[in-house]
Amino acid sequence: MTASTEVKIFAKPKKVAKRVAKQIFKMTQRSSQPRFNIALSGGSTPKKLFKILVEKHKDTIPWERLHFWWGDERCVSPDDEESNFKMTNDILFSQIDIPQENIHRIKGENNPEEEAKRYSEEISENLNLRDGIPVFDLIILGMGDDGHTASIFPNQLNLLEKEQICAVAEHPETGQQRITLTGKVINNANRIFFLVTGENKAQRIAEIMNDEEEAKLLPVYYITPENGKLIWYIDEAASSKIA
């Protein structure tokens, strides 16, 4: 655990979502820059966060200054139930007043290799660079119960070090193709928030927080921002096995 890492534990997933939503609100208030670039995770955990952002911050966050990106996307069409964009659009974007040009969708319907290249170019053209690598103001990540994050899976640790900004990944069980940010870009962010809740994540969280040998097999173990800050937002169920 590096010095720039914090762990915050909350009783329930809704408390995690409320705190993260409040942090996003505060970050947008403190930031004087015209654009705030935030990359989202998919899956189910962020749903509570997106609902709270609508309930509590619909009229307080300056949505026109936020630009939304994704840490990963499934290679499916935007109206597919598997689409991270569709989930976010249904819960968040459809409920707030945000310019469409602020939503930078990974086009999962495109050829994966071509889309990884296109999205990499879109990111490079729109974000500041640090040592030639794009800088996200905030990246929100989840963790699978196998310790994957974004779409960097335990059998594809090479995606942590790839020179590209985005790469094509493959779900190890379903074979579903995905587009994912690489570890180099993720670790270049100013802020990384891990949102991890539920008993099914407790074993991996314990391995990471107890700095056990097994953690070194997990992609999340290698999410260590060089210049930024990493905060783990976890609930009691997910933290139940920490020593």
Ligand SMILES: O=C(O)[C@H](O)[C@@H](O)[C@H](O)[C@H](O)COP(=O)(O)O
């Ligand atoms: O596209 C995805 O599925 C995500 O980006 C992925 O990395 C997710 O964050 C984890 O699998 C946790 O998913 P849950 O929040 O559903 O547990």
